[in-house]
Amino acid sequence: MGLKLMSLRDFFFFFNSTTTTKLFAFPTDQAASLAGGVVTLSIARVPATAAPRGAASPRAGNGQSLRLGRGTCREEEWAGRWEWGEEGRGEEGRGRSEEGRKRLAPPRPQVAANAERLLEGAGPRGGACAHGPPPCPPATTPRALPPGPELITRDARRNPPCSADCCRRWSPVTMSGKGSVVLAYSGGLDTSCILVWLKEQGYDVIAYLANIGQKEDFEEARKKALKLGAKKVFIEDISKEFVEEFIWPAIQSSALYEDRYLLGTSLARPCIARKQVEIAQREGAKYVSHGATGKGNDQIRFELTCYSLAPQIKVIAPWRMPEFYNRFQGRNDLMEYAKQHGIPVPVTPKNPWSMDENLMHISYEAGILENPKNQAPPGLYTKTQDPAKAPNSPDMLEIEFKKGVPVKVTNVGDGTTHSTALELFLYLNEVAGKHGVGRIDIVENRFIGMKSRGIYETPAGTILYHAHLDIEAFTMDREVRKIKQGLGLKFAELVYTGFWHSPECEFVRHCIAKSQERVEGKVQVSVFKGQVYILGRESPLSLYNEELVSMNVQGDYEPVDATGFININSLRLKEYHRLQNKVTAK
Known part of the structure; x- marks a missing residue:
């Protein structure tokens, strides 16, 4: 037959x-x-x-x-x-x-x-x-x-x-x-190969591209995903919510991971994954997938968000599946697979490092950067100008805050003003990038236990970090600020490790927001050749009393009162050292 x-x-x-x-x-x-x-x-x-x-x-x-x-x-x-x-x-x-x-x-x-x-x-x-x-x-x-x-x-x-x-x-x-899977798709080689591979495994693939401020030809990426067999393609612009719901809380908390990292990638992941879960629920897909490696933090950030928002969801992580990573042990294997399956590949050689960009920052790691002794190549940075080649005159900015959030930026020199969250942040990126502000090269501790080297550019975030720190110190009570600083450290740790949607992170964010109720005012800054200089500040809610602190006016302060204050605080020190001297004498 x-x-x-x-x-x-x-x-x-x-x-x-x-x-x-x-x-x-x-x-x-x-x-x-x-x-x-x-x-x-x-x-x-x-x-x-x-x-x-x-x-x-x-x-x-x-x-x-x-x-x-x-x-x-x-x-x-x-x-x-x-x-x-x-x-x-x-x-x-x-x-x-x-x-x-x-x-x-x-x-x-x-x-x-x-x-x-x-x-x-x-x-x-x-x-x-x-x-x-x-x-x-x-x-x-x-x-x-x-x-x-x-x-x-x-x-x-x-x-x-x-x-x-x-x-x-x-x-x-x-x-x-096997049903539908929503793939966090970037249009690059890795996720394009993953898209085709998922189809091989019997899944209907829904490609999801998050517009989170990166430079990307989204329409071209859409066509590519459809050509490779995606059942549907969703391109979601989440830039505004990224700024208002993720970056602003980080600015309020003065969040730094290990004293230097402003958390650009860490903040973006829960924002991206949240929309991915929304699409999966809307489309009736019981699977989501991503292209994060099995050694990094992003896999944790993506998946903890997914499981928090949709406990029944199932995550397909190809780079943790032996049948995938044994088959694709390097970029050459992916390139060969791409050629076999008609996946467009770059015609120019790839930079010998990996990059990840969003509205807040861009990161560089892996490749030649894995040797911590290697200096960043001259052509690596893309978001900021080399400070040595930056303009020879500064940009003077006035940044206004309410409840710890920037609400307006004005260029004192040319009068340019922006007051919406997204426009304000984009403008600060432009000014800071022009002056080479926001570069760091660090070795950090990943959540899974290994150290990694990362190079980051965070232009607007760096300006806002310094400006917010200044207006907060100007308006916040000393003891409240001590507690808030501890909360900021905890917030940075939780964000870095992927626990944005945890109850403890929700609690910390709530406490920090409470601390910011009186953080209001304007800060004048100078942006010049890689640096941010604070020039001045003003606030209707300032705790600064110019008359009280003046050396020229006595005001309500009696200097004699300081004698008793010093005596009381010295008691503890006297007793400690009395005991130390007794022990030493023996």
């Missing part, structure tokens, strides 16, 4: 048996790595004198296994009993009652298929035709599949065979799929 393929592009087929035909189908570009039963089609023939209604359809070779490459599909993989429905004369003699259709339909998942037509097959000739007059339509009439990338499979059903052309027509039954 043979099968004829009508315009069903890029699929291999394998079949056997005379009573039940098992048909294996999968895209040709997946042939080399077929995992058991990625796509399965079954075809059945039922004799004209078949069993009565309600009886199970006959099968041959039950439990029989057919192998193709490394894939194995068993007949038991598709479940359900076939039951007869009323015969009719619908399209090509395949009509049946609604009741019959319901009873005939087994569970049938959706599967991506690059198909345009159904199959035509040659069945045995002879036997009574169950169709009767009028004559069957010619076999040359093609039946188009539904448009779009999804093929909803039909039930396993065929008219009893006869010599008529239409009785030699066969239809697919089931295609096994």
Whole structure:
């Protein structure tokens, strides 16, 4: 028996048996790595004198296994009993009652298929035709599949065979799929290969690109994802919420990880993952996936966010799966895979380091930077000017804060003003970048236990860190500020380690926000050749009393009172050293 393929592009087929035909189908570009039963089609023939209604359809070779490459599909993989429905004369003699259709339909998942037509097959000739007059339509009439990338499979059903052309027509039954996965997609080599690999594993891939302020051709990335087989592509602009809901709390807390890192990547990850979960829930996808490595912090940040917001979600992390990382042990393996699967690859050599950019910062690590002795190459920095080549005159800025959040920036020199969160931050990035502000080169402690070297550019964040620190000291009580500084350290640790959505981080953010209620005023700064200089500040809520602190006016302060203050505070020190002297004398 043979099968004829009508315009069903890029699929291999394998079949056997005379009573039940098992048909294996999968895209040709997946042939080399077929995992058991990625796509399965079954075809059945039922004799004209078949069993009565309600009886199970006959099968041959039950439990029989057919192998193709490394894939194995068993007949038991598709479940359900076939039951007869009323015969009719619908399209090509395949009509049946609604009741019959319901009873005939087994569970049938959706599967991506690059198909345009159904199959035509040659069945045995002879036997009574169950169709009767009028004559069957010619076999040359093609039946188009539904448009779009999804093929909803039909039930396993065929008219009893006869010599008529239409009785030699066969239809697919089931295609096994694993469901939909929302992939955090960047358009780069890694996530493009992951997209194709996920499809190989039987997933329908929904690509999600987060516009978080990076320089990216999003439309080109959309086209690329669709070309590689993504079922849908979502491009979400989350820049505004990133500033208002993630960067501003970090500015309020004066957050620094290990005294230097302003947390640009750490803050972005929960923002990106939150939207990824929203898309998964909206699209009914039970899986999410990312391209973070198995050695870094990002895998933790992504997944803790996902599990916090959607405990039932399942995360596919290819770089932690042996079948993936054993296959792709370096960039060369990914490049070769990309060529085999038609994935566009860069035509220019890749920089010998990795980069990650968002609105707040850009990071550089790995490659030649893994040797901590190697200095950053001259062409590495992209967000800031070399301070030595920066303008020879400073930019003078006035930054206004309310409740610890910047609400307005004014360039004193040219009068430029911005007062919306996103515009304000973008403008500060521009000014700071022009003057080479915000560069650091550090070795930090990753959450998983290893040290890593990172180079960061955080232009606007650096200006705001210094300006906020100044207005906070001007307006906040000393003892409150001591407590708040401790909370800021804890906040930085929680953000760095991925616990943004934890109850303790929520508590810390709430406490810090409370501390910022009186942090209001204006700070004047000079931005010049890699540095931020504080020039002055003013506030209607200042705790600074110019008359009280003046050396020229006594005011309400009595200097004699300081004598008792000093005596009281010296008691502890006197007693400590008295004991020390006694011990030493022995």
